[in-house]
Amino acid sequence: MVSLKAVRPAISCSSSGLESGPSVPLPKVGFVKLPLPAPSPSLGLNVSNNARLSLVQATEESAVSVANDRAAVISGQNLRQMATNGKATNILWHKSSVGKLHRQELLQQKGCVIWITGLSGSGKSTLACALCQALYSRGKLTYILDGDNVRHGLNRDLSFKAEDRAENIRRIGEVAKLFADAGIICIASVISPYRRDRDACRALLPEGDFIEVFMDVPLQICESRDPKGLYKLARAGKIKGFTGIDDPYEPPLNCELVLPQKGINYASPCEMAETVISFLEEKGFLQA
Amino acid sequence: MVSLKAVRPAISCSSSGLESGPSVPLPKVGFVKLPLPAPSPSLGLNVSNNARLSLVQATEESAVSVANDRAAVISGQNLRQMATNGKATNILWHKSSVGKLHRQELLQQKGCVIWITGLSGSGKSTLACALCQALYSRGKLTYILDGDNVRHGLNRDLSFKAEDRAENIRRIGEVAKLFADAGIICIASVISPYRRDRDACRALLPEGDFIEVFMDVPLQICESRDPKGLYKLARAGKIKGFTGIDDPYEPPLNCELVLPQKGINYASPCEMAETVISFLEEKGFLQA
Numbered sequence: 001m002v003s004l005k006a007v008r009p010a011i012s013c014s015s016s017g018l019e020s021g022p023s024v025p026l027p028k029v030g031f032v033k034l035p036l037p038a039p040s041p042s043l044g045l046n047v048s049n050n051a052r053l054s055l056v057q058a059t060e061e062s063a064v065s066v067a068n069d070r071a072a073v074i075s076g077q078n079l080r081q082m083a084t085n086g087k088a089t090n091i092l093w094h095k096s097s098v099g100k101l102h103r104q105e106l107l108q109q110k111g112c113v114i115w116i117t118g119l120s121g122s123g124k125s126t127l128a129c130a131l132c133q134a135l136y137s138r139g140k141l142t143y144i145l146d147g148d149n150v151r152h153g154l155n156r157d158l159s160f161k162a163e164d165r166a167e168n169i170r171r172i173g174e175v176a177k178l179f180a181d182a183g184i185i186c187i188a189s190v191i192s193p194y195r196r197d198r199d200a201c202r203a204l205l206p207e208g209d210f211i212e213v214f215m216d217v218p219l220q221i222c223e224s225r226d227p228k229g230l231y232k233l234a235r236a237g238k239i240k241g242f243t244g245i246d247d248p249y250e251p252p253l254n255c256e257l258v259l260p261q262k263g264i265n266y267a268s269p270c271e272m273a274e275t276v277i278s279f280l281e282e283k284g285f286l287q288a
Numbered sequence: 289m290v291s292l293k294a295v296r297p298a299i300s301c302s303s304s305g306l307e308s309g310p311s312v313p314l315p316k317v318g319f320v321k322l323p324l325p326a327p328s329p330s331l332g333l334n335v336s337n338n339a340r341l342s343l344v345q346a347t348e349e350s351a352v353s354v355a356n357d358r359a360a361v362i363s364g365q366n367l368r369q370m371a372t373n374g375k376a377t378n379i380l381w382h383k384s385s386v387g388k389l390h391r392q393e394l395l396q397q398k399g400c401v402i403w404i405t406g407l408s409g410s411g412k413s414t415l416a417c418a419l420c421q422a423l424y425s426r427g428k429l430t431y432i433l434d435g436d437n438v439r440h441g442l443n444r445d446l447s448f449k450a451e452d453r454a455e456n457i458r459r460i461g462e463v464a465k466l467f468a469d470a471g472i473i474c475i476a477s478v479i480s481p482y483r484r485d486r487d488a489c490r491a492l493l494p495e496g497d498f499i500e501v502f503m504d505v506p507l508q509i510c511e512s513r514d515p516k517g518l519y520k521l522a523r524a525g526k527i528k529g530f531t532g533i534d535d536p537y538e539p540p541l542n543c544e545l546v547l548p549q550k551g552i553n554y555a556s557p558c559e560m561a562e563t564v565i566s567f568l569e570e571k572g573f574l575q576a
Contacts, residue, residue, distance in 0.1 A: 129385060143469075153465065
């Protein structure tokens with residue numbers, strides 16, 4: 001018999017800085033997928049307080065260490081740091097009491113950025129989707145930052161001239177960093193032709209959390225696919241500065257994964273997704 | 289006795305268009321917090337296949353409707369056509385088979401933006417932290433976009449001149465939209481003094497998903513708090529264009545919540561967080 005204790009709606013509010021008392025530890029939670037509809041007491045799962053099953057709290061010894069970790073995090077100079085950054089001065093850093101580790105625990109995964117780079121038509125979006133789906137089937141939360149999509153929103157003010165392309169990548173890198181900090185496996189799918197721009201994004205993340213995946217598909221093949229008809233327009237001179245045609249693509253020198261792998265030239269998107277997932281598993285990203 | 293079935297590492301790849309059959313439904317998952325360390329069979333929780341508890345799959349009748357929903361989602365115009373030189377000449381692929389609804393199901397919550405606006409020192413960050421913590425204790429995933437923090441990264445290229453302030457808010461709105469789309473309860477904590485800028489952010493989100501919370505604290509009180517010493521600098525003329533001093537703050541006309549509520553002038557951050565959470569509960573954001 002597993003006895004589960006319902007969480008009472010409790011708001012612990014140690015982070016305000018207005019109070020001087022010690023912080024109340026956040027409850028440590030573990031997730032398990034259970035049969036739905038919700039098991040009833042007759043199934044032997046004992047839920048007290050008539051709580052919804054999703055509000056059942058874990059109690060465990062190791063919560064103490066979490067509380068201690070947390071106390072360390074929210075104390076001292078991490079709490080607020082005065083800084084001058086970029087063009088703005090007098091900017092304070094606000095540290096929240098719920099940090100990346102807590103979110104990762106909730107999600108049972110580690111936040112990271114999977115940066116898929118390659119020519120137009122090399123299969124970046126296809127791989128991103130296959131990855132997203134395969135990870136979802138494992139209960140993992142992903143989010144795709146698609147280069148094209150972002151240009152409809154956040155980066156709608158940017159053109160394709162050199163400095164705007166760099167700014168496009170910089171912003172995607174910064175947003176990907178926020179998603180990784182949120183505990184999400186963020187899949188960025190962007191041509192990102194220049195090494196220096198990709199490296200700048202890598203430098204935003206903690207060591208190991210930026211996983212560069214190069215879609216190593218020859219220009220000739222990408223052009224023969226031409227899924228959006230863009231190569232045709234570029235060859236006709238209707239698009240200027242098109243990567244691979246009249247603008248360079250700099251392949252990664254030291255990326256984490258090259259796909260398709262040599263000898264598996266016709267790997268399906270699912271097989272390529274499996275390769276990435278094996279990498280993630282090996283590096284421990286698929287658990288908290 | 290609750291019998292749980294382990295999920296086999298399965299990548300369902302029904303969306304590639306290589307297959308013509310019906311799509312394989314993604315497993316519907318439900319989360320429940322269980323006592324940790326992981327229950328053993330002796331506790332009466334039967335886990336087959338020696339699976340890690342976090343990889344236990346739900347089986348349920350209503351999966352059928354999910355499958356149907358999903359089939360609807362991935363059919364039609366969501367599909368995108370791509371050419372390849374692989375084994376098929378045309379590969380159909382949908383933009384992303386895992387959508388907002390799937391992520392929300394995984395998280396058992398609805399993505400939204402809680403936009404906290406108010407003068408410097410009005411308690412925006414404090415409320416954001418209290419909210420974040422209270423929602424975490426309920427197993428909900430939040431992410432705080434703090435106006436100051438974002439200026440360290442994504443918006444480091446922006447100053448405080450008028451057009452840069454507008455761009456600052458625009459970008460935060462766009463990123464908040466992405467987070468909400470990811471299924472996350474995104475808490476934006478930014479002065480955002482102008483109505484038109486806040487309204488533009490509201491317009492990015494589906495109706496009802498933008499929850500504007502006004503920290504209605506008089507300038508006099510904010511200035512007496514002066515947590516960052518900025519009012520002092522502004523009064524001394526060392527900061528120009530400071531909201532409330534020599535730049536206007538336009539209070540919302542039709543926001544979702546005004547805090548502190550009248551008659552509860554000294555509500556604690558926790559109490560204010562409870563007010564927001566009640567609103568979220570009422571509107572159904574705390575379940576999928």
